[in-house]
Amino acid sequence: MALIKKFRIKSYKFEEVIVDLKNISVFFNKRQILNNLNLKINKQEILGMLGPNGVGKSTIFNLITGLKNPNHGSIIIDGIDCTDLPINERFTKFKLGLVPQYGGLIHDLTLLENLKLVAEIHIKEKDLRNQKINKLITQFEFEALLKIKAKHLSGGQKKKLVIAMALVNDPKILLLDEPFAALDILTIKMLQEIILNLQSTEEISVVICDHQARDLLSCVDRAIILSSGKIIASGSPNEVITDKAAKTQYFGDEFNIN
Numbered sequence: 001m002a003l004i005k006k007f008r009i010k011s012y013k014f015e016e017v018i019v020d021l022k023n024i025s026v027f028f029n030k031r032q033i034l035n036n037l038n039l040k041i042n043k044q045e046i047l048g049m050l051g052p053n054g055v056g057k058s059t060i061f062n063l064i065t066g067l068k069n070p071n072h073g074s075i076i077i078d079g080i081d082c083t084d085l086p087i088n089e090r091f092t093k094f095k096l097g098l099v100p101q102y103g104g105l106i107h108d109l110t111l112l113e114n115l116k117l118v119a120e121i122h123i124k125e126k127d128l129r130n131q132k133i134n135k136l137i138t139q140f141e142f143e144a145l146l147k148i149k150a151k152h153l154s155g156g157q158k159k160k161l162v163i164a165m166a167l168v169n170d171p172k173i174l175l176l177d178e179p180f181a182a183l184d185i186l187t188i189k190m191l192q193e194i195i196l197n198l199q200s201t202e203e204i205s206v207v208i209c210d211h212q213a214r215d216l217l218s219c220v221d222r223a224i225i226l227s228s229g230k231i232i233a234s235g236s237p238n239e240v241i242t243d244k245a246a247k248t249q250y251f252g253d254e255f256n257i258n
């Protein structure tokens with residue numbers, strides 16, 4: 001698959017940091033998962049995090065949202081140390097959006113009811129709320145699906161719905177946990193286009209983690225490769241796939257993206 005990003009003009013111009021994870025170590029019981037990790041996420045970039053299952057990708061999302069506290073280190077968002085700030089305050093203060101790997105919607109509600117539910121939490125004024133819902137319905141082409149219960153939507157439709165729900169709040173930082181897992185090729189392409197469009201139309205930083213290297217590298221500006229608690233490579237998609245350590249510890253010799 002050709003790199004989608006190869007043909008796009010990099011739309012973020014300043015390497016201004018929005019999330020700064022400093023000297024982060026995380027243990028579960030006595031097992032060390034992250035080892036003195038340092039990671040900066042820039043404003044308006046699409047950053048990809050790659051690494052084998054269990055390496056700590058979701059844990060990094062949990063650290064950013066506040067679902068998990070680090071054993072060492074600090075989490076700076078938009079210049080503010082929020083290591084000890086509770087989840088709800090982080091979500092509202094820094095406008096975070098999270099698309100979890102599983103779930104994220106209410107199965108017995110229709111697509112429209114799911115959207116309305118989230119909108120009622122975030123947008124108090126009725127007209128603004130309806131405007132936002134209508135915008136998302138058009139953007140995601142949900143018109144024919146509004147009355148279908150979430151449990152009857154296809155995998156790709158569910159994923160689109162959860163992404164739309166995460167966008168109700170106009171997030172500044174959108175975290176997507178394995179959005180391409182178990183989806184067909186066309187649905188993956190559609191999601192990649194939605195993500196790229198978001199970057200060009202909204203001021204948003206997007207972090208995507210996945211272990212499907214090819215799909216992820218097709219739509220990011222920059223990628224990091226995680227292995228054994230550390231970042232072993234960082235750079236453009238072409239830079240990371242040719243990186244020696246990343247080849248040895250993650251991609252293997254045969255991997256290419258063209």
Ligand SMILES: Nc1ncnc2c1ncn2[C@@H]1O[C@H](COP(=O)(O)OP(=O)(O)O)[C@@H](O)[C@H]1O
Pocket residue numbers: 028029033051052053054055056057058059060
């Ligand atoms: N609540 C928990 N208790 C114990 N171990 C955990 C917990 N959450 C995650 N882990 C462990 O931490 C490691 C990283 O998990 P995770 O961040 O979910 O990995 P990834 O998202 O990269 O697959 C895994 O080995 C996992 O078993």
Ligand SMILES: [Mg+2]
Pocket residue numbers: 057058059101177
């Ligand atoms: Mg995970």
